[in-house]
Amino acid sequence: MIFIQHRDFDLKPKRVEFSAATKRAAWALSGGNCQRCRRPFFSRGDKHHYDHIIPTWISGRNDLKNCWVLCVPCHKIKTKEDQALIARARRSIKKKLGLKKRRGPPIRSRGFDKTKSKRFDGRVVPRKRRKGKRY
Helix, strand or coil, X not given: CCCCCCCCCCCCCCCCXXXXXXXXXXXXXXXXXXXXXXXXXXXXXXXEEEEECCCHHHCCCCCHHHEEEEEHHHHHHHHHHHHHHHHXXXXXXXXXXXXXXXXXXXXXXXXXXXXXXXXXXXXXXXXXXXXXXXX
């Protein structure tokens, strides 16, 4: 379970880039490999992305402990997972703050027939009327 520690409950995610020093240190730690699938980046110019392990919107920090180097396919998968996680956190915050709007009138039940009852053997029989009670 992820606990949300966002200070001001801003419901718009903020994009924060890593510093050049953090990127250099993350590249050195990765050893030139994707840190998710371990595929090596070749010198011919394979693309790589620096990604937050825990998104900054969900109390993730912008330091080396929260940075890893990913290949493009792994980064796409991770981004999709992050978007789902952020949406879930945003819904939770809205619910806790009472910001979630009702989408329409509550669903009303038509109830059940109060003039009949069902026996244990499955038969439907008229309900016995009690004095002073209305159905």
